[in-house]
Amino acid sequence: MRDLLRRPRFPIQDKRQDNRGQEQGGKGFPEDIWTKCHKCNELLYTRELEDNLRVCQKCGYHFRLSSTERIAFLADPDTFKEEGHDIRPTDPIGFVSPDQRYATKLKDTQVKTGLPEALLYGTARIEDMPAVLAVGDFRFLGGSMGSVYGEKLVRATRLAMQKKVALVTVSSSGGARMQEGIFSLMQLAKTSAALTELAEARLPHISLMADPCTGGVTASYASSADVVMAEPGALIGFAGPRVIEQTIRQKLPPDFQTAEFQLKHGMLDMVLPRRELRPTISKLIKLYRG
Amino acid sequence: MTTETTDDRRPTTEAKYWPLTTEYRLPIMATEPKQTTHTDNRGPAGVYRDMVPPGTSHWPGPASDPSSAPAQAAPTRSAPSAWERVQIARHPDRPHALDYIQQICVDFTEMHGDRLFGDDAAIVGGLASFKGQTVMVIGEQKGRSTKENIARNFGQPLPEGYRKAQRLMEHAARFSFPVLTFIDTAGASPGVQSEERGMGQAIAANLITMLSIEVPIIATVTGEGGSGGALAIGVGDRVLMLENSTYSVASPEASASILWRDAGQAASAAETMRITAPDLLGFGIVDEVIPEPEGGAHNDPPTAIEAVREAIARHLTEIQANYPLRTKKGTRQLLEDRRHKYERMGAYEEPIAGS
Numbered sequence: 001m002r003d004l005l006r007r008p009r010f011p012i013q014d015k016r017q018d019n020r021g022q023e024q025g026g027k028g029f030p031e032d033i034w035t036k037c038h039k040c041n042e043l044l045y046t047r048e049l050e051d052n053l054r055v056c057q058k059c060g061y062h063f064r065l066s067s068t069e070r071i072a073f074l075a076d077p078d079t080f081k082e083e084g085h086d087i088r089p090t091d092p093i094g095f096v097s098p099d100q101r102y103a104t105k106l107k108d109t110q111v112k113t114g115l116p117e118a119l120l121y122g123t124a125r126i127e128d129m130p131a132v133l134a135v136g137d138f139r140f141l142g143g144s145m146g147s148v149y150g151e152k153l154v155r156a157t158r159l160a161m162q163k164k165v166a167l168v169t170v171s172s173s174g175g176a177r178m179q180e181g182i183f184s185l186m187q188l189a190k191t192s193a194a195l196t197e198l199a200e201a202r203l204p205h206i207s208l209m210a211d212p213c214t215g216g217v218t219a220s221y222a223s224s225a226d227v228v229m230a231e232p233g234a235l236i237g238f239a240g241p242r243v244i245e246q247t248i249r250q251k252l253p254p255d256f257q258t259a260e261f262q263l264k265h266g267m268l269d270m271v272l273p274r275r276e277l278r279p280t281i282s283k284l285i286k287l288y289r290g
Numbered sequence: 291m292t293t294e295t296t297d298d299r300r301p302t303t304e305a306k307y308w309p310l311t312t313e314y315r316l317p318i319m320a321t322e323p324k325q326t327t328h329t330d331n332r333g334p335a336g337v338y339r340d341m342v343p344p345g346t347s348h349w350p351g352p353a354s355d356p357s358s359a360p361a362q363a364a365p366t367r368s369a370p371s372a373w374e375r376v377q378i379a380r381h382p383d384r385p386h387a388l389d390y391i392q393q394i395c396v397d398f399t400e401m402h403g404d405r406l407f408g409d410d411a412a413i414v415g416g417l418a419s420f421k422g423q424t425v426m427v428i429g430e431q432k433g434r435s436t437k438e439n440i441a442r443n444f445g446q447p448l449p450e451g452y453r454k455a456q457r458l459m460e461h462a463a464r465f466s467f468p469v470l471t472f473i474d475t476a477g478a479s480p481g482v483q484s485e486e487r488g489m490g491q492a493i494a495a496n497l498i499t500m501l502s503i504e505v506p507i508i509a510t511v512t513g514e515g516g517s518g519g520a521l522a523i524g525v526g527d528r529v530l531m532l533e534n535s536t537y538s539v540a541s542p543e544a545s546a547s548i549l550w551r552d553a554g555q556a557a558s559a560a561e562t563m564r565i566t567a568p569d570l571l572g573f574g575i576v577d578e579v580i581p582e583p584e585g586g587a588h589n590d591p592p593t594a595i596e597a598v599r600e601a602i603a604r605h606l607t608e609i610q611a612n613y614p615l616r617t618k619k620g621t622r623q624l625l626e627d628r629r630h631k632y633e634r635m636g637a638y639e640e641p642i643a644g645s
Contacts, residue, residue: 089639097549097562099550147636182538182565186575190636192525243480257485265485266488267491
């Protein structure tokens with residue numbers, strides 16, 4: 001895990017310190033030993049939860065993963081080689097807001113998550129099949145797609161074309177990054193442009209929509225992939241549920257915008273438990289290679 | 291199909307959309323002193339000088355020369371604020387997609403339906419003749435009366451609307467017709483139906499289509515350019531914006547709601563998010579700002595429509611002169627240049643390799 005990012009500038013913090021704080025919420029038990037399931041409230045032995053790929057042993061709830069955890073669960077050990085680590089965001093629209101400066105917020109988020117941006121990409125092997133892997137992280141400003149996210153995705157696509165391998169993307173994002181304004185919206189077109197070239201090179205794009213995946217990411221590269229898959233229970237949609245409830249002034253049905261809902265309405269190829277992702281993606285890449 | 295004739299036939303149909311109903315006038319328009327002469331504050335493109343970053347290519351001629359420009363002369367009218375422009379862009383008397391289509395083209399023949407689910411009245415499209423050549427026109431259509439707005443869902447398309455647009459764009463590509471789009475939406479319609487029918491997929495598919503067809507695409511933002519719902523018909527070789535139109539990652543209300551959890555701060559969000567035409571020209575996202583009549587397009591629709599016609603005609607002629615579109619090589623080059631234009635969009639920093 002800790003060797004995933006070769007460069008030490010943004011050291012990956014110990015898992016137990018980084019994002020577990022808010023996930024636990026419960027009091028009165030040692031945080032590094034026990035984790036409470038968000039869905040069934042069962043107290044889970046953290047080490048067993050990790051062994052189960054952070055899926056609740058009792059109810060099957062799929063915990064959200066950081067990009068580094070996702071890479072560890074998806075790529076073969078020590079095969080992920082990160083690229084484009086030094087591409088850094090700027091403040092193109094001079095975003096000022098009474099309560100937050102974009103530059104400050106970025107720095108805080110980088111320190112908190114140990115990540116340079118919301119997307120990591122690089123080459124990897126998945127059950128021995130070569131691929132370029134690009135993984136978003138919801139902890140980094142809601143996994144939002146700004147200029148760096150878009151640029152990295154374009155470079156990931158070009159890398160896949162150069163190496164003649166499949167592109168595997170994992171998206172967990174609230175959509176376009178507000179603080180970069182119109183530049184973020186243009187990333188929808190930018191990533192789509194690169195993917196048309198990947199398609200012409202007859203290389204597959206496999207997209208995993210992870211919880212939650214909404215807005216501009218759903219409305220661009222994540223949906224236009226050759227294979228679109230999701231994990232059980234993941235929230236997937238275009239408009240966020242809060243926006244829809246405000247618009248129609250009605251309570252939404254409980255399964256609305258879940259992976260299962262999207263599968264039923266024909267928007268996904270498959271919904272797979274976390275444990276089946278690696279073998280299935282590997283099998284697909286093998287099939288595309290003929 | 292692209293004949294060399296210079297058919298400059300103009301529509302003879304009476305403009306039936308703009309009896310200027312003063313009761314619709316917004317306070318800002320009503321209280322503004324009527325300007326009789328253009329001031330030096332406006333450049334050749336009709337852009338307010340103080341809002342355009344220097345050095346942009348759209349600021350040609352002597353006016354761009356700081357020494358000769360009367361920069362010190364106090365503007366007799368300051369440029370509207372971003373929030374004022376939002377109000378102008380939403381003005382009910384502003385020309386809408388069908389006004390432009392019917393006035394700049396002849397023989398417009400509307401085509402309906404996505405062939406999959408239904409027909410969405412918030413997006414209109416069909417074949418028409420523009421300056422003697424057949425084109426495919428597609429636009430987001432708002433209504434004027436409440437009744438019409440309900441029928442057109444206030445110009446907020448559903449997935450079937452975008453799929454109709456996609457069908458028409460592919461249709462245009464098959465016959466080598468240029469595509470002209472007119473963007474005017476607060477955003478794609480949010481709701482249960484949109485999710486059930488895959489709004490995300492519909493928009494994503496349109497982006498791929500607009501980056502795959504080998505015919506010229508000219509997109510014009512005529513009113514509100516709201517988020518993915520605007521971009522879904524807005525990827526083009528040239529993107530033009532009317533002077534008082536807006537284009538943004540989210541509507542000011544949605545931006546305020548996301549940023550500050552308070553949709554009431556939309557006016558602040560409009561300023562913060564840099565959504566005006568001069569802003570986008572400065573960012574290099576759009577290619578030209580089309581000037582509007584004093585006070586906004588609703589004050590003099592025929593003049594605004596003529597300016598749009600002139601700009602589209604000029605850009606289309608330019609594209610057709612730059613690319614040999616009768617050859618496969620030429621159309622391929624057009625497409626590749628469009629893709630590269632979008633692949634370059636973004637702002638980031640990167641240390642030079644090896645340093």
